[in-house]
Amino acid sequence: MKSSLREYVFLDKISEESFFKDILLRCYEKKILDDYILSKIYSERMELLREKLKYYTKDDSSSVMIEIAEKILNSIDYTIGIYLKSFNDKELIIDQLKNISLSEMLQRGQDLISEKVLESRLLFDKISENKLAINNYSYNDTINDGLSLFFKEYDAFFYSHETPCSIDYQLSFDNINYVGVEYMYNYLNDLNLENEFCNKFDIAEIVELLKGYDEQSEVLLINVFELVLVNALGVLICGKDLNSLNISNLDRDYIKNNLEKLSFDRLQEELLKHMRICCESLNIKNENLIAYMETATLKITSLVNESIKINKLEKVFISFKQDIYENNFKYIDGEKMPNSKFKDLTEEIRDCSLVNDKIILIKENIKSLEDLIDMLNAECLFDDEYIKYFKSLSKFESSLLSKYVCNLNFEGEYEKEWYNKFYEYILSLSDYEKREISEIKEKIQI
Structure with missing residues (x-):
């Protein structure tokens, strides 16, 4: 317990961003590292900065703005800090500062950053x-x-x-x-x-x-x-x-x-x-x-x-907006999309590789039931993509689509994949959800 307490006191209030610099400052304040080692670390740190600046200027002798040099030095400190954090143990961190060159710490830190990026x-x-x-x-x-x-x-x-x-x-x-x-x-x-x-x-x-x-x-x-x-x-x-x-x-x-x-x-x-x-x-x-x-x-x-x-x-505990389901009401369809725009949209939906992107495109662009039915008939979705889309519908939207399906002349409709998938989706719902959709559907007048 005493050892853990010492660990905590040593690492307490150490900045995640300036971990390396804060560790050095703590070592100086607590006299954990002697002046020789601290001086050696400082010299190595400046040498690393000079090497980085050579890369930055492509070995050009032209001067570098102070702001740029400070940023590159902060980058060096941050990268070394990434390496030192990997130990999360006071004694091991001190051992690294005493026995490992900053150049090697920097390289190991860069390797850790590459792994973290991946x-x-x-x-x-x-x-x-x-x-x-x-x-x-x-x-x-x-x-x-x-x-x-x-x-x-x-x-x-x-x-x-x-x-x-x-x-x-x-x-x-x-x-x-x-x-x-x-x-x-x-x-x-x-x-x-x-x-x-x-x-x-x-x-x-x-x-x-x-x-x-x-x-x-x-x-x-x-x-x-x-x-x-x-x-x-x-x-x-x-x-x-x-x-x-x-x-x-x-x-x-x-x-x-x-x-x-x-x-x-x-x-x-x-x-x-x-x-x-x-x-x-x-x-x-x-x-x-x-x-x-x-x-x-x-x-x-x-x-x-x-x-x-x-x-x-x-x-805190939120209720759904349900007033619209309380009385019968007449559904007035939104404005139908121009044919050229609809054609471009369906092609864009088909080109999407992720079903969530397809769903977002549909929801953001299709504002009428007629366009929605045309989109479903245009085979923009495939296999289980239909189910995922139907799951994204609100209760009202599901009820509206169900009402439309019930009003269809079914001749030839059973051959359409979207209808069969919608029927499959409705069957997958709980009895409570089916009843709720059925009640809403009965109140809609298309």
């Missing part, structure tokens, strides 16, 4: 493949455009401490203490975990949850993972299954009655208990995801506790 690329590819089919600009723009900048522009040799990217989407936890490839890896790793969790749910449920949170949710800087996790916990507290994420007014009353008399610690235990039930219900085995959900639940506890105190549970 791991980050694999995570990015996985995130792109499993992206949620939702309309949130910060989420889509970050994945489609912002993150890929890093892999095009990251300079591990001269500017390893910089993070060239454009990230708007907010995770449940930020990584502001990190820079360079460490920031990118941590962000991608956490986003991948959040996507893994959200993909356990019907995407239509998540779409309805976002609409229930705010009608303009597509333009908000929100974290989808937290919204889904909170409502999932609420559903489980009410003793319901996770087929639906909707929380009704009665559900909120039940949640309040069960939680309002609990102390903060007991409330935290209760939420953690249902978090573990959530993992069991969704068959989540990934220990990293479970740990992430646990940390998020601890964060959520304060939010739930405060909302109970001020009697604002509806701001």
